[in-house]
Amino acid sequence: MANVTLEGVRKNFGATEVIRGVDLTIEDGEFVVFVGPSGCGKSTLLRLIAGLEDLTGGDVLIGDRNVSGAAPADRGIAMVFQSYALYPHMTVRQNMGFGLKLAKTDKAEIDRRVNAAAQVLNITDLLERKPKQLSGGQRQRVAIGRA
Numbered sequence: 001m002a003n004v005t006l007e008g009v010r011k012n013f014g015a016t017e018v019i020r021g022v023d024l025t026i027e028d029g030e031f032v033v034f035v036g037p038s039g040c041g042k043s044t045l046l047r048l049i050a051g052l053e054d055l056t057g058g059d060v061l062i063g064d065r066n067v068s069g070a071a072p073a074d075r076g077i078a079m080v081f082q083s084y085a086l087y088p089h090m091t092v093r094q095n096m097g098f099g100l101k102l103a104k105t106d107k108a109e110i111d112r113r114v115n116a117a118a119q120v121l122n123i124t125d126l127l128e129r130k131p132k133q134l135s136g137g138q139r140q141r142v143a144i145g146r147a
Helices: 042-050 092-102 107-120 136-146
Strands: 004-013 016-026 057-062
Touching: 004 042, 016 042, 016 057, 092 107, 092 136, 107 136
Parallel strands: none
Antiparallel strands: 004 016, 004 057
């Protein structure tokens, strides 16, 4: 491992500034968690470190090497999402309908809405599977459907 250092890291999407001058040093062997509400820039910051997004400004250093312009494959790091916010003991159908069930929505309406979302997301054939039986991309689509 090596230190990861962010110096004045900025990211804009068009005129919208989403990451504003982040300065951070993560020491070799240190465990770091980014926590915050949806849309606050956690994933974007990780994507900037991994090289999956281009910086608007600032620098990313891994060890003593400035990797700001380096391709993701040349950085020697990877990014993985641990959780898609799915309940592992529930089927895809149950996961997607969970919020509606909590809101005491009629079962027929839950079924209708889950089926409609599954069709849009192209996961109708996965509705009876559990998350561990899905690929990462399929889990992402289920999480979108649940949202």
